[in-house]
Amino acid sequence: MDNVDFDELMDHAKRFSGLTPERESLLVASGDTVRPRLQEVTDNFYAMLLSIPKTAVHLEGRVESLKATHLQWLTSLFTGPYDVEYTAAMYAVGDAHVRVKLPVEFMAGGMCLIQNELARIAGEVSGGDVDKTVSLVSAINSVLGFSLMVMQESYQSSSLAEELDRFLAITGMSRVLFNNLADAYQI
Template structure:
């Protein structure tokens, strides 16, 4: 594949603002999320409990949690869940979520694990959405915001891989071409 893609030219900060634009959250959707934040805070401890039960039940993921403060992590994942419902999805929000992705890159965690954890996060978010007067709108809003988070998390991994491959082969375009496998 030799064709250049315009998405290849979108980098760093611009990737974040692009993703926020792509999700196209309406004012109604952001309002719903904000109105649900208190319910999300209430659900967060239970979500976090299920989250770490899942990770501790699997040796390859439990290994990452041995030498860290679980009290701190419980608090941070609760905060992460509540912040999904903050109602303001701008570049600052995207940057905060990107930093979380980068922290996971740095500990050498394969991206399949955070992605697989959506199986735990999704039903808790949907239960929160179901308490809203218009559950269909709330569910739609929650799914958009969670998808945004997944895209940003994944972007942290891709940025890192591309950066290192580009350094190795002497340029990002060549690195991108190599990654297409052609």
């Protein structure tokens, strides 16, 4: 994690997810109306996860503490800033998911559930104004996509690091030897 260029990762993920300054402003501006509904999003999110057998096993005995963290993160989606610190925090979440051996699809699946919930709420708080709803849903999709990209980046790096540790432990090779081997083949 020490070698990660968070500025570069943030810029890339924002460009890829379409998280423009305009969308960032819209998210913050809609915060007052959306924030009171976020507890409902978190509750529905965990209710759905608990109803899926493969996700439920990862939540046993931890739901309340996870809900608190989740709500805090959801709130940050509508307060910003979507800066390097936020990027680093999302990166740490990806790492944490590898440490607790959460399957990779949980992040994308989870984001999908949250996206559905927030899209519904975006429609409700926009008072039937289609343009307003579309703009807010687009901004929500962008910030969730941005967050997911950063988490997946760290998930992949952490998974590879774990695989390498396992390989080195099995073969008895030192990390220095592995690096020299990789250097020799310019990998």
